[in-house]
Amino acid sequence: MINTVILPVAGLGTRFLPATKSVPKELLPVVDKPLLQYAVEEAWRAGMTHVVLVNSPKKQGLETHLQAADPELVADLTAKGKQDLLDALLGTVPEGLTVSVVMQPQALGLGHAVGLGGTAVPSDATGVAVMLVDDFIDAPDAGCLSDMVALHDDTGAWSLAVEEVPMTQVHRYGVVSLNDSGRIQAMVEKPFAEDAPSNLAVVGRYLLPAAIISALADVKPGAGGEIQLTDGIAALLADYDIRAHRFSGVRYDCGSKLGYAQANMALALRDPAMAQPLRAWLKEFL
Numbered sequence: 089m090i091n092t093v094i095l096p097v098a099g100l101g102t103r104f105l106p107a108t109k110s111v112p113k114e115l116l117p118v119v120d121k122p123l124l125q126y127a128v129e130e131a132w133r134a135g136m137t138h139v140v141l142v143n144s145p146k147k148q149g150l151e152t153h154l155q156a157a158d159p160e161l162v163a164d165l166t167a168k169g170k171q172d173l174l175d176a177l178l179g180t181v182p183e184g185l186t187v188s189v190v191m192q193p194q195a196l197g198l199g200h201a202v203g204l205g206g207t208a209v210p211s212d213a214t215g216v217a218v219m220l221v222d223d224f225i226d227a228p229d230a231g232c233l234s235d236m237v238a239l240h241d242d243t244g245a246w247s248l249a250v251e252e253v254p255m256t257q258v259h260r261y262g263v264v265s266l267n268d269s270g271r272i273q274a275m276v277e278k279p280f281a282e283d284a285p286s287n288l289a290v291v292g293r294y295l296l297p298a299a300i301i302s303a304l305a306d307v308k309p310g311a312g313g314e315i316q317l318t319d320g321i322a323a324l325l326a327d328y329d330i331r332a333h334r335f336s337g338v339r340y341d342c343g344s345k346l347g348y349a350q351a352n353m354a355l356a357l358r359d360p361a362m363a364q365p366l367r368a369w370l371k372e373f374l
């Protein structure tokens with residue numbers, strides 16, 4: 089059974105200061121929805137009914153966004169007949185979704201966060217999904233994670249979402265090498281270009297065997313002094329068929345200002361109410 093997704097949201101968000109001084113990066117909106125909500129919706133479409141939020145005690149508002157709406161606001165919108173806004177408010181959390189929260193007191197790394205999240209994964213789970221909320225993937229159909237679940241259902245293979253990046257960028261990512269059948273044979277976190285096994289970079293979607301949780305317990309600090317998820321996955325490669333999934337759609341790195349601006353522009357240009365005036369304004373502005 090795979091119905092749990094771990095969302096690690098306890099990082100420091102330093103690339104987005106000062107916005108993230110008091111607002112978690114994962115609550116920054118793309119047009120009108122916070123990044124967290126896009127991730128939850130993608131997870132839900134992939135069949136995940138249990139979200140494990142790995143949060144920092146210092147980050148406020150993330151749990152609140154996944155809780156029931158304020159009854160006073162619901163009553164107010166209802167009384168005023170503002171049905172669209174009411175639907176948007178009540179649709180924040182899919183009905184039937186359960187949310188667990190695990191605290192990561194210190195940001196010791198993504199692998200550390202996922203390991204802590206593992207304590208809330210049911211013991212009968214065969215696998216677990218992990219999504220990085222700031223990697224926003226604008227994809228056709230149900231989305232990237234859904235395709236990865238379908239791959240697992242069809243073949244039994246686990247997978248990591250990957251995309252090709254310029255060699256000058258590999259030092260920012262986990263990078264994989266593949267064997268002839270597409271199975272990942274090696275992974276290295278944030279390599280120098282000369283040491284990188286390829287330019288296939290792992291982005292923020294993972295569908296992993298449940299064994300990742302115990303593997304992470306043995307991982308020591310690696311690149312950047314952090315406990316790396318990559319090192320936990322690398323320990324599983326010999327025993328599990330883990331593949332690189334080249335996803336459809338466009339990924340925006342919303343942990344960076346440029347990626348965030350691009351995501352907002354792309355979605356705004358598709359929004360029925362905004363597309364036409366925004367396009368006209370852009371033409372003049374540029």
Ligand code: UTP
Nearest residue numbers: 096097098099100101102103195196197198201
């Ligand atoms: P990032 O490295 O992109 O996020 O981690 P960050 O550390 O918050 O941001 P910068 O680099 O300082 O700007 C990817 C995801 O993993 C979470 C982050 O919250 C982010 O959503 N994370 C990272 C944790 O939950 N715990 C950690 O110890 C590290």
